[in-house]
Every structure is written in C-alpha cells, then in structure tokens.
Amino acid sequence: MAKHISMAVIRRLPKYHRYLKDLLERDIHRISSKELSEIIGFTASQIRQDLNNFGGFGQQGYGYNVEELYNEIGKILGLNNVYKTIIVGAGNLGQAIANYSGFQKSGFEIKALFEANPRFIGLKIRELEILDVEIMEDYIKENDIKIAVICTPKESAQDVADKLVRAGINGIWNFAPVDLELPEDVVVENVHLTESLFTLSYLLNEKNKATK
Structure with a gap:
C-alpha cells in the first residue's frame, strides 16, 4: 500500500x-x-x-x-515527465501563462490556446495560434493532451471543465473563481487569485491595527 x-x-x-x-x-x-x-x-x-x-x-x-x-x-513532483497542456481562455491571464517560459522548462508543454471570443481566434501568442473552443474536444483526443489550464470567466468554467473531462483530460489547473464539480479521478488545483489578495489585505489590516 x-x-x-x-x-x-x-x-x-x-x-x-x-x-x-x-x-x-x-x-x-x-x-x-x-x-x-x-x-x-x-x-x-x-x-x-x-x-x-x-x-x-x-x-x-x-x-x-x-x-x-x-x-x-x-x-x-513528476517533473521528469512531459505533460502536453492546453490553455482555455486567451484573455490577459491566459496570454500571460502562455508567455511564461518556465512552464516549458519544467515539462509542461503548452500546445494550444482555446477561446470562444471570435476576435481572438487566429491570433498568435508566441508561436501558438489561438483556436476556436468548438474544436477543443477533438484536439485533445487527437493530440493526447493530459492537462488543461482554465482561465475563463467563472460563468463558463464548469461547462469548459465538463468538456475537458469528457475529452480525456485528467488534470486541471483552475484559475476561474469557482469550485468545480468533477469526477474523483480528475486532479484539480485551484488558484483563486482574489482569495490570496484578500489574505494579503487581512494581514496588512492586522499589522496596521497593531501599530496604532
């Protein structure tokens, strides 16, 4: 065991x-x-x-x-593996993650970005073309993608996650400010940026009270 x-x-x-x-x-x-x-x-x-x-x-x-x-x-940590990864949501956060070279060095190979907004589709971030989210499930199956990064608004995050799981994704890095409901065999790491910021706000507030 x-x-x-x-x-x-x-x-x-x-x-x-x-x-x-x-x-x-x-x-x-x-x-x-x-x-x-x-x-x-x-x-x-x-x-x-x-x-x-x-x-x-x-x-x-x-x-x-x-x-x-x-x-x-x-x-x-599994960093001797190579993980084929996609990003869903090509707004500011999705683009920032795609532009960070450290992921590639750690074995997280970003293969594509997906977006629902037509004005983003076809643009390139580094050498990655932003693709239509409508073809996402087929792309995942055809390219053996294992990890997805969710950078969508919270309203669409659960629907996106459901599609990812259906296509075979077994690891999700979730930046949407919502707790996803997923099967137990899917590994999810939630990064709630506002919660971290609120923690900083609390600590600053406590420090200010202590110095008064």
Missing part, C-alpha cells in the same frame, strides 16, 4: 525544489538541514521529517547532496 503523504508536505516540496535550484546556481553542493532551515524558513526538524517521508536523503555528519536532493524532489 502506498504511504499517505499529507498535502501540507506535498505543498512544501516545490519550495524545497526552488531553493535547491538556487543553491546549485550558487555552486553550493552540500548543505545541512540546519543551514537549509536558515535559508528556507522551515525548522531543521520539519525538513528532516518532510524528506523522511520519501526515503533517506541525508547522511549523518554530511548533510544533503544538493544536486541529488534537487533531482529526487523533481522526480517526486
């Missing part, structure tokens, strides 16, 4: 990956959990507990091999 890993641990893994990449770029190849804790902001105990969920990476008296740990966390 596969070991259950908490979502809290899983959500910390990308941060480990990012900081380890920074260390490699600074030509640092060995680091202790104490040194890593000072950089990343987690306690040394938390770091050891997190990494022990996936096997033993560190050595007593040596610490962690940065390159090895970086590569292993990349494998755990």
